[in-house]
Amino acid sequence: MGSRVKWAALAAGVVVICAAAFGIKSLVASTPDTGAVAAIDTFAEAWSRQDAATAARYTTAPQQASDALAQTFQAMNAKAVDVTVEKPVEYSDGTASFYLKTTWHFDKDRSFTSTSSGTARHLSAGWRVTWEPSVVYPGMPAGGNLREIRTEATPAPIVRSRSGKTFMYLQPVNEIVLDPAQTRDLPASARSLADSISPIAPLVTAAVINQKLAASQGKPITAVTLRNSDMEVLTTDPGRVPGVTVRKTGMLVMADRRLSSPLEPGLTNYWQAIRDATAGWQVQLVGPGLAPQRLEGEQGPAGPNVQTTIDQGVQLTLGDAAVEVGQPATIVALDANTGGILGMAQNSYAVDRGIGIDAAYPVGTTLDPVFAAVDRIAHDGQQNADAALDRLGLGVQFSIPGASAPSVGQPGAATIDFRPQNATMSMSNMAALGVALARSASGTRSSVAPFVIQGVPTKISGGELGDLDPALTTPVWQAMTTTAKTGDASDLTKAAGLRALVGTNGPEGPGWFVGVQGGKVIVIYTEGPKSGTAALQVAQKYFTIR
Structure with a gap:
């Protein structure tokens, strides 16, 4: 599914009507493309390649456009993008207008199509697309972007024992992550982190953390994963340690905290396969201070519980x-x-x-x-x-x-x-x-x-x-x-x-x-x-x- 840019064409023999009173001329006449056409075309082609830097160079605000486009490209994570330029019109006052029809293609034949409008201006450096976030999507605020996310069917499956009791279930957890690149004194951060989590995880010592860091070769490591109830036991916030972040997520855990088993990875893999099979998707418009707005997506029903033979x-x-x-x-x-x-x-x-x-x-x-x-x-x-x-x-x-x-x-x-x-x-x-x-x-x-x-x-x-x-x-x-x-x-x-x-x-x-x-x-x-x-x-x- 290649990326491409399309110009809407008129049938052969179209008569171009001069409208001098309005100062308008069509960009789709039989005459060669003008500078406005070339600039908009290059902008759209770069967008279709998800090349934020090149697309931004053909706008009136390259840095802002580059940041915004790169943010959307990363958050959408599309396999391919089709961009069609429609109804381009150039005006005698050195401006032009156009529409963009954009289709984002994702895995499993999923796609999202939107139409946005934009303008262009003739500057000393040539024709440039007037940068507005709404060029990406109508109504997009400054600092906003589009994103494609995975959605989970609810409720999550429960892993049950042979008697029907809950053996494992999804629970919110906190991953305590130490990033070596985010601290100036890594040994001190390791010691401070170990001290912080010692009330609930005394076996995760500074030596253990340093072993994980050595094995990670400079990449962030998860020192420990704690349930919400564990976090309440701590007397200091590990997130205040330089280089440490507390990442909230969900994990399949034992209902009875006294239990642990080498069966956990296998059961988790099977449970996750159900989650993957029932997962949905959603395209959202997000922006500073705004609740995510659903634009497109689909979510099916929840998957079955996992019935095991475990006693x-x-x-x-x-x-x-x-x-x-x-x-x-x-x-x-x-x-x-x-x-x-x-x-x-x-x-x-x-x-x-x-x-x-x-x-x-x-x-x-x-x-x-x-x-x-x-x-x-x-x-x-x-x-x-x-x-x-x-x-x-x-x-x-x-x-x-x-x-x-x-x-x-x-x-x-x-x-x-x-x-x-x-x-x-x-x-x-x-x-x-x-x-x-x-x-x-x-x-x-x-x-x-x-x-x-x-x-x-x-x-x-x-x-x-x-x-x-x-x-x-x-x-x-x-x-x-x-x-x-x-x-x-x-x-x-x-x-x-x-x-x-x-x-x-x-x-x-x-x-x-x-x-x-x-x-x-x-x-x-x-x-x-x-x-x-x-x-x-x-x-x-x-x-x-x-």
């Missing part, structure tokens, strides 16, 4: 269990029958490591009983073994809407070559395995993918789930029973009926725990020295407080 009580318990150890620990719980994720939590060490549900990690000895069972049934070679592993959820890759967070490249895929020391699995693989074994033991001999949003299926790649052979699952289930009764998990208390797989990838880990108990599947992943013991500590904490 808020389970989520709280998982959070308490994850902080039991002083090394990276992540724990996820699933419904043993449906595969619905009931909650997921991790401690700060795991957060710092960026451990997620998608990434694949070494399993070490954890799956030895599984590999042994697969070996026994794989009479026809590697292909049957691969199919058996796929059906257990181990040889496939999951992308779980609401749980899988976008990352650079693809998430780590499971790899298996029947040498346990080389096998890697994601937490979602291990979760699918636990659910498959639990379903098989209960008589439902088919596997299902983990999921967290009701009615939204998980994408499976690299293989297929399906029917489970008792010859495969029964020996594994028996091994899990032995592990819980007399093996590595036998010291766990308050875990009646537990079946478990426990293992490590050597002294430095990682360590795994995959347990089935009380209608739930529990998967724990830990890293660091004695990570197998750490996984059992987290499990014991879970069973003690659940």
Whole structure:
């Protein structure tokens, strides 16, 4: 859709009527363009290219015009602009008049068209468009501009737990932003900001702020995001610190402030996709001291709420269990029958490591009983073994809407070559395995993918789930029973009926725990020295407080 300028044309053979009494002559006669035509044409062409500086040079007030046009071009953010000059008329007193029909083109085939009028004058430097803000849009005040904005459907969707309670919702927040370019003494600003927010965010120290600044390479950083209620706790205004601004916005946050979960990014991404799909648009006329005036736009209905499988009580318990150890620990719980994720939590060490549900990690000895069972049934070679592993959820890759967070490249895929020391699995693989074994033991001999949003299926790649052979699952289930009764998990208390797989990838880990108990599947992943013991500590904490 190229930008262009059009002159309204008259049919051939138009008779030009001289009106000397009025001092008027038409600019659209068959004679060559005059200086007024050229100036207006150049002004319109530059506008169509969104070249504020060039357009402004052909006005009577270049600096004012440049500022005003640049402001509108930036605020409209149009893909293209079509400008049509209509009814240009030159007068014998050295003035001219014209109309501009301007069409702004945006994404998704949206457009806004307006018609404005203007005049031109012949000055010593030549013909120039008389600068008035109304040339851009009728009635535009000095200092005003047009803008195109996104509008949001209301009310915003709510992320609900399995019981229907609000789990996450949109709330006003305050982003505390420090811009290195806006302070003369950056270290002093970092210290002052840390002191200001310490009553509510004591962990965001000057050292933490300086680390963020170093990583940003001179760009503004968000030191912390605070709810309105948090701001009321502060004794000093962080916005008074040199270089700091408080930017008000909205954010999807936990309804229960005690909760935090690595599921938050995935749920937020899904929620944001709904917001994006239901967003509208609006072109407004704005000016100093004036309420924005709507000129054009469209807004559809609000999107649906997000119904999840999360159990808020389970989520709280998982959070308490994850902080039991002083090394990276992540724990996820699933419904043993449906595969619905009931909650997921991790401690700060795991957060710092960026451990997620998608990434694949070494399993070490954890799956030895599984590999042994697969070996026994794989009479026809590697292909049957691969199919058996796929059906257990181990040889496939999951992308779980609401749980899988976008990352650079693809998430780590499971790899298996029947040498346990080389096998890697994601937490979602291990979760699918636990659910498959639990379903098989209960008589439902088919596997299902983990999921967290009701009615939204998980994408499976690299293989297929399906029917489970008792010859495969029964020996594994028996091994899990032995592990819980007399093996590595036998010291766990308050875990009646537990079946478990426990293992490590050597002294430095990682360590795994995959347990089935009380209608739930529990998967724990830990890293660091004695990570197998750490996984059992987290499990014991879970069973003690659940």
